[in-house]
Amino acid sequence: MAEYLILINEDESSYATASPEVLQEVMEAHNRFAKQVEETGGSIVSGRALQPTTTATSVRGDVVTDGPFAETKEALGGFYLVEARDLDHALEIGKLCPARFGGVEVRPIMVFDGM
Amino acid sequence: MTGSTAGDLPADAGPSPGSGAGKDRPAAADAVADAHRREWAFVLAATARVAGDLDLAEECVQDAYVSALEAWSQQGVPRNPGAWLTTTARRRAIDLLRRDTTLRRKLPLLVEPAGPGPGAAAGEEGSGVIPDDRLRLIFTCCHPALAREAQVALTLRLVCGLSTAEIAQAFLVSEPTMAARVTRAKKKISGARIAYRVPAAPELPDRLDAVLTVVHLLYTTGHTAPGGGHLVRDDLVDRAIGLARMLRLLMPDEPEVRGLLALLLLTDARRATRCAPDGRLLLLEEQDRSQWDRPAIDEGTAMVRAALRGGRPGRFALQAAIAALHARAPAYQDTDWRQILRLYDLLGRAWISPVVALNRAVALAMADGPEAGLAAISDLEHDGRLAGYRYLPAAKADLLRRLGRADEAAQAYRCALELTANQPERDFLTHRLAEVEPSG
Numbered sequence: 001m002a003e004y005l006i007l008i009n010e011d012e013s014s015y016a017t018a019s020p021e022v023l024q025e026v027m028e029a030h031n032r033f034a035k036q037v038e039e040t041g042g043s044i045v046s047g048r049a050l051q052p053t054t055t056a057t058s059v060r061g062d063v064v065t066d067g068p069f070a071e072t073k074e075a076l077g078g079f080y081l082v083e084a085r086d087l088d089h090a091l092e093i094g095k096l097c098p099a100r101f102g103g104v105e106v107r108p109i110m111v112f113d114g115m
Numbered sequence: 116m117t118g119s120t121a122g123d124l125p126a127d128a129g130p131s132p133g134s135g136a137g138k139d140r141p142a143a144a145d146a147v148a149d150a151h152r153r154e155w156a157f158v159l160a161a162t163a164r165v166a167g168d169l170d171l172a173e174e175c176v177q178d179a180y181v182s183a184l185e186a187w188s189q190q191g192v193p194r195n196p197g198a199w200l201t202t203t204a205r206r207r208a209i210d211l212l213r214r215d216t217t218l219r220r221k222l223p224l225l226v227e228p229a230g231p232g233p234g235a236a237a238g239e240e241g242s243g244v245i246p247d248d249r250l251r252l253i254f255t256c257c258h259p260a261l262a263r264e265a266q267v268a269l270t271l272r273l274v275c276g277l278s279t280a281e282i283a284q285a286f287l288v289s290e291p292t293m294a295a296r297v298t299r300a301k302k303k304i305s306g307a308r309i310a311y312r313v314p315a316a317p318e319l320p321d322r323l324d325a326v327l328t329v330v331h332l333l334y335t336t337g338h339t340a341p342g343g344g345h346l347v348r349d350d351l352v353d354r355a356i357g358l359a360r361m362l363r364l365l366m367p368d369e370p371e372v373r374g375l376l377a378l379l380l381l382t383d384a385r386r387a388t389r390c391a392p393d394g395r396l397l398l399l400e401e402q403d404r405s406q407w408d409r410p411a412i413d414e415g416t417a418m419v420r421a422a423l424r425g426g427r428p429g430r431f432a433l434q435a436a437i438a439a440l441h442a443r444a445p446a447y448q449d450t451d452w453r454q455i456l457r458l459y460d461l462l463g464r465a466w467i468s469p470v471v472a473l474n475r476a477v478a479l480a481m482a483d484g485p486e487a488g489l490a491a492i493s494d495l496e497h498d499g500r501l502a503g504y505r506y507l508p509a510a511k512a513d514l515l516r517r518l519g520r521a522d523e524a525a526q527a528y529r530c531a532l533e534l535t536a537n538q539p540e541r542d543f544l545t546h547r548l549a550e551v552e553p554s555g
Contacts, residue, residue: 002308086225086310087260088318108307111222 003045003109004090006080010102011073012052029098033080036096042084049078074102081109143187146196147180154197155276156361160248161201163311166208167223169273169301175211179204201245225310226251249274250313250365253358257326258309265300266329272297275354285336285351323366327375327431330358334379339537345394352386355379373422374432380415381438384408396543400447412442430466433458452482469500477510485514505534509544512551521551 015023037044053068053075068075080097084090087108094106159176166172179200193199212218256269264286271277271285283293303309314322337351359376366372388402419439422432437458444450459475472495480488492511501507512527528548535541 086308087258088310088314090308091260106307110306 001042001083001085002090002111004082004084004087004093005107005109006082006090006094006097007076007105007107008078008080008097008099008102009074009105010077010099012054012075012077014101015052015077026098026100029100033096033098037082037093040089040092040096042082042089042093045081045083047078047080050076052077077102139191140184140188143184143192146187146192147184150183150196150200151180151276152357154200156249156252156274157197157245157247158200158204159273159276160252161245162204162208163224163252164226164246164248165205166212167226168218168221169224169304171208171211171218171221172204173273175204175207176200178207198245222305222308224305225308225312227310227312247365248311249361251311253326253362254313254322255304255309255311257322257329258304259322259325260307260309261300261303263329263332265296265303266325267332268293268296269300270329270358271333271354274358277354281350285348323369323371326362327371330355330362331375331378331431333358334382338382339540345539349386352383356383370422370425371429371431373418374429374435377415377418377422377435378431378438380411380418381435381442384411384415384442390539394539394542396539399441404446407442412439415439416443428461428465430462433462433465437462450481452478456482469495469498470504470506473501473504473507473510480514485517489514489518503534505531505540508534512544512547516547516551524551 018026034044056068058065058067058069082090082093084093087106090106090108094104097104155176158179159172162176162179163169163172166175182203183196183200187193187196253270253274256273257266261269267286268282271282272279277285279294279297280290282297283290286293288296313319333351334355337348337353337355340348356376356379359372359379362369362372363376384407385399385402387408388404388406389397391397415435416439419432419435422428423436428436437455440451440455440458456475456478459471459478463471463475473492476488476491476495479491489511492507492514495501495507496511508527508530512524512531515521515524515527525548528544528551532541532544532548535544
């Protein structure tokens with residue numbers, strides 16, 4: 001098994017204007033996701049949701065600035081670290097991952113020698 | 116890594132009796148060249164399984180070909196050159212892995228054990244049977260997680276054994292650019308852990324479509340070279356047909372594999388007649404049909420029939436059926452445009468593509484007259500997806516010319532010229548433009 005990070009990139013403004021029902025649906029989809037991942041034979045190592053980019057602060061050298069590193073329509077809003085057999089399996093999990101206002105990016109975790 | 120010497124010879128793949136022990140270097144060189152063309156994919160695919168790394172496998176296979184020249188000159192060409200090369204390359208890989216710990220630490224290619232199936236029986240070292248891993252290799256090269264241009268480059272490099280310089284030349288990019296493209300794709304295969312396997316049944320249709328698309332793209336790139344002085348690049352066309360034949364051998368029951376091979380054979384049957392001796396482009400209506408390759412047309416037609424038999428034909432089988440109707444018409448005037456139009460309607464449903472819609476518009480013009488075709492092309496122009504596609508203004512220009520609307524035709528020919536880099540095509544368009552332009 002190998003580890004992959006699933007980065008959830010979505011349009012933040014859609015969340016800001018979503019109704020409570022929609023937010024409830026999103027929450028339920030994420031709860032279901034954990035079970036679906038196990039059904040594929042994979043597992044979730046960890047997962048987190050992030051506060052919106054309006055809360056981000058960038059640091060470059062000694063300079064501290066308000067806001068994210070790069071302004072984009074879709075921003076990283078959360079992630080899952082998962083275990084999968086190979087890329088095909090990780091992509092299968094990626095397709096199950098809820099991201100109704102955007103999509104996900106699947107990145108393999110780097111493995112270092114002797115660690 | 117240097118080439119291994121004749122001392123590394125595998126004991127169980129010796130020379131065939133009666134092949135002579137003389138130092139016949141030219142014969143050996145021919146045999147090596149032949150084995151490079153025929154066996155490269157098999158040898159590399161089988162070596163990748165034990166090497167666990169595509170770069171290492173490539174190096175070992177190249178070394179095996181180098182030592183083959185020496186060994187076969189000395190001892191004659193073995194009965195089964197592919198087995199000799201595979202055994203040599205695999206031994207070299209195992210040897211290097213044993214000696215070199217940094218190679219062992221590389222992220223290994225994810226190879227599943229050979230399952231039951233043709234060529235996969237019993238199969239590892241010792242049994243003498245080498246599993247046929249060519250399908251794994253080609254599905255790995257054409258994995259959807261790789262960009263299309265990387266899929267094409269990897270297929271030419273790993274499945275066809277072309278050098279980076281040759282691939283760069285075929286696609287008109289610099290050698291360092293192509294080398295970087297190939298390296299990045301290989302790194303993604305190991306880094307992202309793209310498995311070395313044939314996809315399972317549920318994913319197979321989509322994954323096979325990607326493989327067939329790559330082979331078809333190779334063919335079309337060769338069929339009308341993207342630039343340069345020749346209309347056709349024979350090397351790419353031959354490679355594409357070779358790949359389609361290989362797929363047909365390895366997946367004999369897939370209708371779309373049959374469809375693709377039939378399409379390539381039927382289109383290629385016209386290769387010799389697409390240009391006049393002076394290099395001028397000849398249209399379908401001007402081509403000498405007696406010079407078309409009859410055996411290829413017969414083989415392709417039989418294959419189309421088989422591909423259509425299964426019901427719900429796919430896009431390659433339908434394109435092949437259209438090509439078969441053209442190929443079998445005794446003369447251009449005998450072309451069954453009604454039937455071709457019906458096939459384009461089916462194709463448009465199986466494959467939603469503006470290029471298909473453009474071809475349908477041309478068939479419609481032949482069946483119902485140029486005005487009908489022009490109306491369809493006009494819709495496509497408004498759609499916008501074909502902006503920059505040279506065959507749209509070229510087709511439009513031809514219909515306007517046939518309607519005698521010279522000024523509009525001239526304008527469309529000029530548009531087409533701006534988008535065309537292939538010299539024979541440019542000459543053709545320039546000639547047509549001169550015909551419709553008001554004199555003076």
